[in-house]
Ligand SMILES: Cc1cc2nc3c(=O)[nH]c(=O)nc-3n(C[C@H](O)[C@H](O)[C@H](O)COP(=O)(O)OP(=O)(O)OC[C@H]3O[C@@H](n4cnc5c(N)ncnc54)[C@H](O)[C@@H]3O)c2cc1C
């Protein structure tokens with residue numbers, strides 16, 4: 112039933128410093144720590160002939176989906192990260208920062224899929240940043256944010272192909288169809304044509 | 318009846334103004350006195366010019382400069398180009414008030430991005446024309462914008478005074494006085510969500526695009542329109558192998574239209590090079606492909622063509638029809 | 639290339655239902671003018687686009703926007719769906735100009751094609767719109783949303799049969815930035831809103847790989863004011879249910895399990911969408927109209943050629959398409975039922991009934 116390669120499903124690549132950019136901003140949560148550390152190192156060293164840009168690298172961090180590895184970022188020594196208790200706080204401060212940045216800024220986001228799209232939506236709708244200036248790296252277990260098409264309840268981290276909607280209780284199949292505006296996959300009633308006939312949930316692998 | 322079908326629009330030249338020694342502005346009204354369709358800023362119309370014998374002699378695109386929401390008339394401004402094939406000279410020398418012309422419905426290849434938070438408009442000389450309509454639209458929508466207008470001298474600066482009077486954000490650069498706009502300075506401190514638009518000579522477009530790239534602007538935020546001459550067809554002859562007929566295809570019609578004019582009914586659907594219905598085997602001849610249907614390999618092999626859009630590069634093609 | 643065609647005078651029926659007791663049915667005239675979508679004995683995806691410049695007198699292709707005997711029923715069904723879920727009509731804020739463009743196009747087209755039912759009077763910006771079928775007469779200022787009881791797009795699409803979507807064009811791409819969707823074939827506007835052409839077509843099998851969407855998109859990006867185009871799409875629906883939305887799938891999905899050899903002729907419906915695309919003048923946006931027609935297998939079988947052809951198309955339709963369209967489970971019942979009408983005779987090409 113799954114549809115591999117469906118066009119609306121985002122393809123995540125690893126973060127790489129954009130040599131065309133003039134300013135770099137990193138935003139991440141716990142599971143993204145590895146990627147953040149790597150990016151900071153690469154930006155400081157300047158890879159592919161790019162000038163080191165450490166002075167203009169800002170980092171916004173929240174523990175989020177966890178585990179919290181904020182102390183590693185603090186110890187790392189490249190610039191001073193800004194820590195936030197939750198994603199909302201992070202997004203707000205990030206937007207204030209971006210509002211003063213110019214068109215040459217690039218945003219690199221690392222974390223769970225739900226986190227990635229919350230940050231993207233906030234920068235896009237808040238300060239008009241285009242997705243062309245944003246890179247994302249999905250980190251941690253492959254859990255998906257899924258929205259129930261019937262009652263509109265979003266579960267931020269669904270890890271199986273079939274789950275029960277916390278809003279309406281229907282058993283939902285997780286489609287690969289993804290909305291970048293909402294930052295969610297679509298969950299659709301799995302047993303509408305044969306009530307009670309719910310397939311065994313399988314672990315999502317991507 | 319489908320009310321929205323308008324193959325072409327007959328217009329009457331209601332007024333001609335010499336705005337600078339080399340630029341004339343033409344006011345066009347619908348020949349039947351009815352309103353013209355509204356359009357979006359940045360649109361152009363294709364003007365069909367006919368000689369004394371009524372033969373089409375030129376088809377040139379010109380940007381609409383009048384307010385987009387005013388259907389009473391359109392205005393276009395034409396710069397005289399003595400090096401061209403004669404379309405602008407025709408407009409300047411042969412056209413008088415009261416004359417009839419045919420124009421296409423407006424087409425926009427240079428639209429404003431509606432999501433932009435701010436617009437930077439950069440014009441070179443006659444390249445100011447699309448911005449006149451766009452600025453009207455932006456003022457109405459209340460979106461912030463700024464205009465930078467580069468020209469050689471007064472002769473090359475149509476509408477300079479009108480713009481200076483109306484646009485507090487406009488900056489003028491007169492190259493004969495050593496003034497040149499600096500794209501890096503203009504683009505450096507623009508906030509996120511800005512889009513830049515440039516219309517003018519190829520050199521200006523290149524400088525602006527280079528500056529934007531150097532400052533790290535995503536390419537999607539950079540828009541350009543060059544007034545380069547579009548591909549105008551040359552006439553050629555189609556030989557239909559099976560029906561043994563020879564049909565002339567004028568520069569202004571497609572093969573499909575010419576065949577239909579000769580009473581043939583080749584299969585077709587979209588008439589725009591997308592559906593594949595009109596695919597025709599080419600037995601002889603060299604093809605200029607304009608369709609989205611055939612693969613690059615097939616195009617290179619010259620063995621087939623989409624007769625609704627593609628043309629011959631050679632003077633004669635033989636088709637399996 | 640303007641085809642002068644005659645538009646059928648709709649003989650509008652009193653309200654019938656598309657839910658619960660399903661009183662909807664087609665008159666013999668409605669059956670004959672049904673936009674049957676199969677010119678050949680088999681079906682596969684293609685870039686089936688053609689100019690929307692009229693059609694045979696009285697046919698569904700003749701007017702810009704077809705009004706037929708089901709007008710009042712479909713308008714009432716739309717009202718009920720919106721009452722339950724107002725988000726079925728959503729337009730993103732940057733599409734306001736496109737909303738007015740839509741209102742103008744629909745009012746102009748309807749009053750030209752159906753002067754007996756609709757009148758538009760323009761006095762500068764002061765417009766008066768009369769819809770005598772619904773008893774509406776409103777005077778408003780074009781361009782000023784405050785002067786209409788609803789936003790312009792919702793105001794006018796509540797008065798026209800069929801769904802509508804609105805598309806901004808930017809970066810050589812079309813985006814789904816608004817719509818009125820109450821009779822859709824199992825896709826969600828709320829979910830697809832803001833998507834690009836390739837994303838919203840994501841779930842469709844095969845067509846991406848066949849290059850169909852790339853070609854179709856390139857073509858649509860060049861769509862010109864005054865030169866609308868159209869295409870047909872089709873699927874099957876159990877019961878004459880207009881609102882086969884994913885939102886309500888948990889309510890109607892069970893219908894598919896209730897088709898039996900005894901009821902298949904009445905329950906199974908061919909669902910055809912006559913889709914037209916218009917470039918809008920002020921906004922440079924694209925309006926996509928999706929006019930849905932439903933016909934039961936028994937109604938269809940009153941046209942012998944159509945029964946035979948539909949039988950052959952269904953029998954040979956590849957499984958992945960039947961699965962995507964949602965009728966793979968009850969397809970054998972329909973094919974068996976239709977086989978009684980098919981003597982195997984060679985059919986004339988084309989979709990016309992005779
Ligand atoms: C979208 C669009 C909008 C435009 N809007 C405007 C406008 O608002 N105002 C305006 O004045 N113009 C505008 N133009 C340009 C206009 O269409 C004409 O190109 C221009 O008026 C010159 O016309 P012409 O027939 O005299 O010369 P063209 O034959 O069109 O020639 C134009 C230039 O191309 C060169 N050229 C032509 N043929 C050849 C050849 N065979 N080999 C090499 N070089 C050649 C010539 O040097 C000449 O200077 C626009 C063009 C486009 C594409």
Ligand code: HEM
Nearest residue numbers: 683684685686803825838839841842845850854872873926
């Ligand atoms: C702006 C115009 C268009 C819109 C808004 C649109 C919208 C849609 C939507 C929402 C779907 C359902 C996808 C799903 O399952 O979720 C669909 C299916 C499809 N579309 Fe489009 N479409 C448009 C134009 C086209 C064009 C021009 C073609 C030309 C080939 C096309 C071909 C198809 C096909 C083949 C399907 C599968 C239908 C089926 O098998 O039932 N679409 N379209």
Ligand code: FES
Nearest residue numbers: 586588593595625
């Ligand atoms: S008619 Fe469609 S490709 Fe030529």
